[in-house]
């Protein structure tokens with residue numbers, strides 16, 4: 260039984276038009292199949308939105324076709340795309356980097372594809388792309404935010420992607436490649452670029468069980484830094500102990516809850532961890548804010564650096580003036596997207612370093628909640644998974660893992 264797709268007349272991607280065969284007999288109930296065009300048009304699905312809002316309310320699964328690539332275009336098939344907090348903020352319209360709203364996916368009104376991070380393989384490419392050293396089967400990740408990675412396929416140009424060359428890709432899983440470019444790079448740069456920590460010196464961080472936090476623990480361990488790690492307490496104390504132990508297994512020296520951080524006597528405890536205060540706590544990494552972040556800043560040594568890179572509690576960051584005047588704590592913000600724009604080559608080196616650590620077994624995967632995305636997977640199922648990730652206290656980061664698309 261042959262199904263064909265009517266080829267759009269131009270190269271602009273259009274929604275898929277299918278010519279169905281005439282039938283007189285009842286159609287047998289076969290599993291839904293992907294339609295392959297005889298003319299090289301790729302069928303694609305994407306989680307898209309046409310207006311900002313609550314993700315479950317504004318997301319929908321959109322089908323469209325992609326023209327065969329020519330000249331400087333390539334067709335990508337996605338392998339793994341995570342659901343990061345920033346993706347949610349972007350759909351809500353509260354993230355500084357905006358996605359591209361376009362009608363090029365065949366809708367009358369502009370839509371944007373959600374998601375900012377992921378890895379894809381090249382399945383077809385134009386001559387100019389070939390002449391730049393790309394080939395079928397190469398893996399690429401997105402150069403910057405806003406590309407739209409929650410999709411089975413996409414058309415891209417070389418200036419939108421970064422190729423993982425064959426050596427860099429060796430021994431690396433799609434999940435590792437699809438999640439290397441944001442969280443590990445953020446942790447890496449924050450540990451390296453704000454305070455010259457020496458071996459044996461300490462940093463302190465909240466959100467320690469996040470993707471960034473786990474990366475910071477492992478990188479810190481490799482470089483000889485010691486770490487105090489703050490997590491949110493769990494109602495289930497066994498689960499809390501297990502989480503503490505998981506982070507210690509990654510290399511964390513101390514793991515405490517935000518309640519323990521704010522309890523009486525924490526300063527004395529911190530002294531007991533840091534050779535009576537002789538070993539300095541020179542750096543804090545903050546993605547939470549609110550009272551727990553202020554409490555974390557109070558443990559810093561004079562002249563230390565406090566880097567804010569997230570706002571998970573949605574609370575403001577409050578800093579007592581004395582920290583600035585008498586302790587000379589330096590407060591900074593960090594955004595990996597801006598850094599990567601400024602330092603594209605350094606970003607490549609950072610990614611390469613983390614992938615090397617993966618290969619050598621020094622860098623363990625963040626626990627993942629793998630969300631299987633097959634061609635037949637319904638939009639409702641995918642959107643329900645996005646909704647799940649809005650809840651805290653999760654055991655793993657949601658990642659779309661693409662199967663037979």
Ligand SMILES: NC(=O)c1ccc[n+]([C@@H]2O[C@H](COP(=O)([O-])OP(=O)(O)OC[C@H]3O[C@@H](n4cnc5c(N)ncnc54)[C@H](OP(=O)(O)O)[C@@H]3O)[C@@H](O)[C@H]2O)c1
Pocket residue numbers: 342343344345441442445466467468469470471472490491546547568569570571572573593594595596650651652653656
């Ligand atoms: N500035 C940058 O360049 C940059 C780059 C990457 C990430 N980030 C930011 O870094 C943070 C972590 O991102 P990720 O992808 O690593 O996270 P993730 O792996 O998805 O984990 C989410 C983390 O947020 C915590 N959390 C959730 N709701 C919270 C709340 N209401 N109060 C306090 N903590 C809460 C979770 O703790 P529980 O387990 O207790 O829920 C968990 O530790 C996010 O704010 C993200 O936007 C910033």
